[in-house]
Amino acid sequence: MTAAGRDGWHLSRRQLLQTIALAGIAAGCSSTEGASPRASGSSSTTRSGPGAGGGADSDADLRLRIERASFGVTPTLWKEVSSVGFATWLDRQIASAPKQAEGSFAELDGAIDAILPERPGGGRLAKEDKAELRRASVGVLTARTVLGAAYAPDQLRQRMVDVLADRLHVSSSGVPELYFLPSYDRMLRENAFGRFADLLVEMASHPAMLLSLDNAASRADGTNRPNENFGRELMELHTVGVDGGYDETDVVEAAHVFSGWSLDRRTAEFTFKPEWHSLGPLAEGGDILGWKPKGRGEADGKDFLEYLARHPATAERLVHLLARRFVSEEIAADHPLVKEAVDIYDEQDTRLGPVVAHLLTSDRFPAAATKMLRRPIDMVATTLRRAAAEPKPDDVESIAGGLFGVLRVMGQVPYAWPAPDGYPTPSAAWSNAGAVISRWNSLITLAHDGVPGLALDPRRIDTSDRDQMLLTLCSPDLQLV
Amino acid sequence: MTRLAIVFLRGGADGLSLVAPVNDADYRRLRPTQALAASAVHDLDGTLGLHPSFERLAGFAADGTLAVVPAAGYAGQTRSHFQAQAALEAGGTSTGGTGWIGRHLAATAGSKSSPFRAVAVGTVSIPPTLRGTNDALGVPDLSSIGLGTLRTGRGRKSRVRIDRSGAEGFDTATVLKAWSGAPLEPAVAGVTAATAVLDRSETGFAESSGDDSDFGTGEAAEVFAAGSQVLDADLDTEVLMINLGGWDTHDAQGTTDGALAELIAGLDRGVGALLDRHDDLCVVIMSEFGRRVAENASGGFDHGTGGVAMVLGAGVRGGVHGEWPGLATLDQGDVPATNDLRALQAEIAEKVLHTPKVSDVVPKVAGPTLDLVA
Numbered sequence: 024m025t026a027a028g029r030d031g032w033h034l035s036r037r038q039l040l041q042t043i044a045l046a047g048i049a050a051g052c053s054s055t056e057g058a059s060p061r062a063s064g065s066s067s068t069t070r071s072g073p074g075a076g077g078g079a080d081s082d083a084d085l086r087l088r089i090e091r092a093s094f095g096v097t098p099t100l101w102k103e104v105s106s107v108g109f110a111t112w113l114d115r116q117i118a119s120a121p122k123q124a125e126g127s128f129a130e131l132d133g134a135i136d137a138i139l140p141e142r143p144g145g146g147r148l149a150k151e152d153k154a155e156l157r158r159a160s161v162g163v164l165t166a167r168t169v170l171g172a173a174y175a176p177d178q179l180r181q182r183m184v185d186v187l188a189d190r191l192h193v194s195s196s197g198v199p200e201l202y203f204l205p206s207y208d209r210m211l212r213e214n215a216f217g218r219f220a221d222l223l224v225e226m227a228s229h230p231a232m233l234l235s236l237d238n239a240a241s242r243a244d245g246t247n248r249p250n251e252n253f254g255r256e257l258m259e260l261h262t263v264g265v266d267g268g269y270d271e272t273d274v275v276e277a278a279h280v281f282s283g284w285s286l287d288r289r290t291a292e293f294t295f296k297p298e299w300h301s302l303g304p305l306a307e308g309g310d311i312l313g314w315k316p317k318g319r320g321e322a323d324g325k326d327f328l329e330y331l332a333r334h335p336a337t338a339e340r341l342v343h344l345l346a347r348r349f350v351s352e353e354i355a356a357d358h359p360l361v362k363e364a365v366d367i368y369d370e371q372d373t374r375l376g377p378v379v380a381h382l383l384t385s386d387r388f389p390a391a392a393t394k395m396l397r398r399p400i401d402m403v404a405t406t407l408r409r410a411a412a413e414p415k416p417d418d419v420e421s422i423a424g425g426l427f428g429v430l431r432v433m434g435q436v437p438y439a440w441p442a443p444d445g446y447p448t449p450s451a452a453w454s455n456a457g458a459v460i461s462r463w464n465s466l467i468t469l470a471h472d473g474v475p476g477l478a479l480d481p482r483r484i485d486t487s488d489r490d491q492m493l494l495t496l497c498s499p500d501l502q503l504v
Numbered sequence: 505m506t507r508l509a510i511v512f513l514r515g516g517a518d519g520l521s522l523v524a525p526v527n528d529a530d531y532r533r534l535r536p537t538q539a540l541a542a543s544a545v546h547d548l549d550g551t552l553g554l555h556p557s558f559e560r561l562a563g564f565a566a567d568g569t570l571a572v573v574p575a576a577g578y579a580g581q582t583r584s585h586f587q588a589q590a591a592l593e594a595g596g597t598s599t600g601g602t603g604w605i606g607r608h609l610a611a612t613a614g615s616k617s618s619p620f621r622a623v624a625v626g627t628v629s630i631p632p633t634l635r636g637t638n639d640a641l642g643v644p645d646l647s648s649i650g651l652g653t654l655r656t657g658r659g660r661k662s663r664v665r666i667d668r669s670g671a672e673g674f675d676t677a678t679v680l681k682a683w684s685g686a687p688l689e690p691a692v693a694g695v696t697a698a699t700a701v702l703d704r705s706e707t708g709f710a711e712s713s714g715d716d717s718d719f720g721t722g723e724a725a726e727v728f729a730a731g732s733q734v735l736d737a738d739l740d741t742e743v744l745m746i747n748l749g750g751w752d753t754h755d756a757q758g759t760t761d762g763a764l765a766e767l768i769a770g771l772d773r774g775v776g777a778l779l780d781r782h783d784d785l786c787v788v789i790m791s792e793f794g795r796r797v798a799e800n801a802s803g804g805f806d807h808g809t810g811g812v813a814m815v816l817g818a819g820v821r822g823g824v825h826g827e828w829p830g831l832a833t834l835d836q837g838d839v840p841a842t843n844d845l846r847a848l849q850a851e852i853a854e855k856v857l858h859t860p861k862v863s864d865v866v867p868k869v870a871g872p873t874l875d876l877v878a
Contacts (some may be wrong), residue, residue, distance in 0.1 A: 059599055132585060167878075169834075192644065237754045237755040237802055237804070240756075240801070240802035240803075241800075241801065241802060242801045247800075248798060248800040248801055249801065250755065250800050250806065251753050251754070251806040252755075255807065257588070259584055265582070265584050265586065265587055271836055274583070300545065302539065374563045394688045395688070396691045411839070427656075427658030428654060429654060429656075431664075432644070432648070432656070433628065434628040434629065440793065441514070441749045441750075442585065442749075444515070444585075447629075448693055451690040451692075453629075454690040454693060455628060455642045455694060455697075456619055456641055456694060456697035456700070456701045457628045457629075457641055457642045457644070457649070457698075458628040458697035459695055459697070460643075460649060460650075460701065461628050461648065463679070464651060464652060464653070464654050467651065467653055467654075467670050467671060468653045468654045468670070471653050471670050473654060473655075473670070475652045490674065494675070494678055494679060496681075497679050499686040499687075499688075499691070503687070503691065504517070
């Protein structure tokens, strides 16, 4: 391992663990309070259609739109949307505060967060402390994701996080990341409908990402070569994409822009270390994708993130992903619906709320939408929405353990995808025979109350027979959306 | 008939640490704190040496059954994980998302068609290498093939048990019927294949030999043991695929010990035990690219181009194959991809898999054959 320099502090993973232990800050509580989404979803055109008229066709159309905006239509949700109209319901979803304080879910939500320990032990983390950290972090991420998708009233936000957690993925395979992931997940939830430019700054300065892509240790002073991991994936995965027009020189230059974006050793919070920062070759002119630094240290990085968020390649790629998830996995990047949504992204200053609102309310939606296979988290959540009673807060820890088991078997534990590109979108990636067998076994497990605290009730799907319920759960009606 | 095992090191394994040019002055100059000492490695040919953690592979090298291809890659390849993996798994050609092994399987299916012909273990997805055929399967391990209630422990490594009593009343034929005519082709195909796999499992799989301690401990050991069990079972598996992660060592890579050394030790024990148990096996180890020659300030290495590939086991001609260009002339700071991996893939397709038309699987490239396999 590299030794700490005399003037600087090399933040190795091992040292970071000690920092975490010393700092003792509870993850999930450090994010900003009271952040409110700035955009409402109104876009002037094409708002008349869904939910406005009567008839069977419009019911089916409305049902599909609600299915895509949520983790499954329930009688309560159907009634709620029907009474105010889909567009209004959607606007309210987007305008609602990130953390819902009302309803029975609030108590459950509190119980989920309570899984996290105050601190994972003092001093250097012992083996059992690491195990406790893993158990707590994976537990809170699993419960928050799945129980949130199943029971939280802010359904559209849950859907957005499902997409953003892939686009801005941090893998839980590292121990330090595990500590910071619950707070990272909270950050994604708070910024889900706001400006993508702001989300990029939150992402780039979050300890989970700084550790996951190694930027916390990146220094470019003197003869030091900065760590290129974050600079590359920022352009390839988070923004413009691999065909976005950058080259290898740009990757090195981007790494220089973010050199010094690090963590405070004492508090484990983001800090910019000017003594580690150097623009390198960019200081003598040159640009990255047309962007030029101003030599203002940390502000250069933020400026670059703003530039990347507004870059046409970022807009197209991000909006296309949202369209693939909310409308059709097969939709072309140049489909009129996608192009309209890209225009809205630009006009609305990179706000995500109006983009999603347009995709889901457009008159183009019914013709463009195609069936998708529910990914495992989606499938579990929708099963619970349809057939399970809301769990008791006291049961959350054991539920988290049981859900972790079935999701691991199906290959979609929240944040556990090992590479930085996030879980795949296409149905084909989840359709292998092995995955299908795991899917059935997970449903058999749920149907036989194999996850304590989550009892499925056959009567909720109009049968008294458990085997019949299982067949319904395994059918295309429920597996496809 | 020789069978094939592909071990894919995901993340871009540092070729210069797996097989180090320990006497090269440029190697020591560009890696002031991260170079391996000449005395530490298992010497191969006076120029290159195996990482000290390759204890088993050093033995295979001495026996003449380990072939090493340094400076291996595709000419002009990118330094993106995702593009480089896609290119390598596709066999250096673009054919609508099919993999090089997938195309071989599709071309040779016929009467022996079965999802067990190619099995990827430790996963529930089909790796891109095996795409383009119905004759491939991704499973965590054989014990996960079967219906029932899942009994899982909390730990990361604890095995999942299937309690088959839970599946009473679950009729796959009824499920299959509900899916006939369903609108999403990949999902329907998956359901159909799952039913076929379950039918096959009715006749039972060979029991695991019980003691897997020769594979070592940890995640790599589990996946190698699962792969070995597939080869032991009476499934006529022709190709086994094992994916190992963690090779993206941008930070704190370490030298004789540390993160990379642990990964190498896991690979070494896994491959060693696999070959001990299966004398009809040819193992290919590959990764999407090698890493930068010079170290970065966080004790790691960023994405590079030329890496290292290895072939070992049945029929292999040992030694260093291809050309080692040295480190005097670099490709934007990286080892040039002097030895084309398509040549390796084509030779495996021809001599191990006996593909009828090699150019359908891997396009022909200029240059001499690597002559890795007899």
